[in-house]
Amino acid sequence: MNSVLLKTLYDRRWFMLGWTLGFVGFAALMVSFYPAMHQEGALDALVENMPKAFEGLVGNLASLKSFDTYLASQLFDIRLPLVAGIMAIILAQGLSTHEEERGELRTILALPISRTKLLFEKWLALVIITGVTVIGLGVGIYITAPVTTGAELEFLTFIKLALMTWLLMIAYGTIAFAVGMISGSKGLATLVSIFVIIGSFILSTFAPAVDWLGHYEKLSLIYYFPAVDIVEYGIAKTNVAVLSGVTLVALLVAIVVFRRRDVR
Template identity: 30%
Template sequence: MFTELARLDLRLRRRSMIGYAVGMAVYTFVVVALYPTFKDDAGLNEFTQGNSTMAALFGASGDLTSSAGWLNANLYANFVPLLVLLAAVGYGAACLAGQDEDGTLGVIATLPLTRRRIVAQKFGALCLTGMPVAVLTAVFVALGRGFELTVDLGHLTGITIGVLLLGIGFGALAMLIGALTGSRGLALGISSAVAAASYLISSLAPVVDWIRPARYASLFYYAVGDGQLENGLRLSSAVILLVVALALFTATVLAFDRLDVH
C-alpha cells in the first residue's frame, strides 16, 4: 500500500486535472499564435506606462512586446499559477478535511497504514496535481519559436518548476488547515485568501513603493514575480519555496496525528 492512496486520489481527480491542462494548452496556443500580431504594437507599452498600477494588478508590467513580457502578462503572472492553484488548493482542502466531512477518511484510517504514511501519500498526490497544467503550458510555449517567441528553455524550465512549487506550497497550506480544523471550507477559504494576498503583493510591488519590501513574504514573488522568464529561477527562490512546502507538510503530519477522524 505504498502508493495506493495517492493513485486513488489522482484517479478520482483525473477529469479536473485533464480539463485544466487541456484548457490551458488551448489558451497558451492562442497566446503564442497571437504574438506576431502584437509584438510591434507600441500601444501595449504605452498602456502599462500610463496605467501602471492597474496593469500590475493583472500581472502586466515591463515591455509587453518582448517575448518574456508577453508571456508574463498573458500566462505566467496570472493564468498558469491560477489553474495550478485551483488544482492544488482544491485537492489540499479535500484530501483530509473533505474526506473527513464525507466520512471516507475514517475508512482510510482503519487501513494498515500509519497516519504519517497517509499524509505522505496525499502530499505525494498533491505534488502531481498541478503538473499537467504546468508541463503542457511549457511545451506549447516552447513550440512558440515557430511564432517568433524566443524564450530561453532553461528559464522556461525554471519558471515551470517555480509554478509547481507555488502550487505545492499553497496546497500544503490547505492540507494543514484541513488537518487542524477538519473543515474543507475553512481550508479552501483561508488558503485561497492567503494566495490572493500573496499575488497582490508580488504584482503591485514593482509599482507601489510601500508594498515593495513585503514582496519577500510572497511565494508568488519567488515563483513568478522576480523576472524568472528573463533571468531564470534563482536557486535561493527554489529553496525557499521547497522549504515552505516541506515545513507545511511536516506541520500537517503533526496536526493530522491529533485530528479526531470521523
C-alpha cells in the same frame, strides 16, 4: 490500485485531465495572442509614458518585444500564479477534506495504513497532479509556437519557468492541504487558502503602486516567482528556498497534527 497514492490519482483522474486540458488551451491562447501584442514600435510610446505603478496590473510592456519575456510577463507573471494557485488550492482542499467529510477516511484508516503514509501519499498525489498540469502548459506552448510568428522559446527557459510554477503551485496547495488535514474542515481550508492567494495577488499587484504595501510584498508567495527575471537571469536560489521552505513547514505541521487528532 493497491496504494493510497494510486487510489487518489484514480479518484482525481477527471480533475487532472480537465485542468490539464484547460492549461493546454490557456497556454495556446496566450501564445497565439503574441503576434497581436508584438508590433514593432507600436507599444514604444505607451511603454515610455506608462506609470511604473501600472506594471503590477498589466506587466512590463517593454517585455512584449521578445516572445520569452512576453510569455513570462503575460502568462507566468500575472495570470498563471492566480489560476494555477486556485487550481492547486481546489485540489488540495479536496484531497485533504473530502474523504473525511464523506466518512471514507475512517474506512481507509481502519486498514493497516499509517496516518503519516496516508497524508504523504495524498500530498504526493498533489505534487503529481500539479506536475501534470504544468506539463500541459508546455504542450500548449509548443503546439502553438510553431504556427505563431516570432514565437520561439528555448526549452531550458520553459523548464525554468515550469519548475518555478510547479513549486509555487505546490506551496499554495500544501498550505491548503495542511489546513485541511489539520482541521478536517473544508470551510477553514477554503478561508485560509483564499486569504493566502488573494493576499498574495493583492500584494504583488498593488505593492509597486502603494508605498506602504511595498513593505509587505515579501509576504506574497508570488514575490518569489519573478518570471521575467527567471528568463533574463535564471532561477534565484533564495526563491526556491523560500517556496520549498514554506511547503516543508506546512507539510511537517500537517503530519504532526494529523497523526494525533480525532477523525470524524
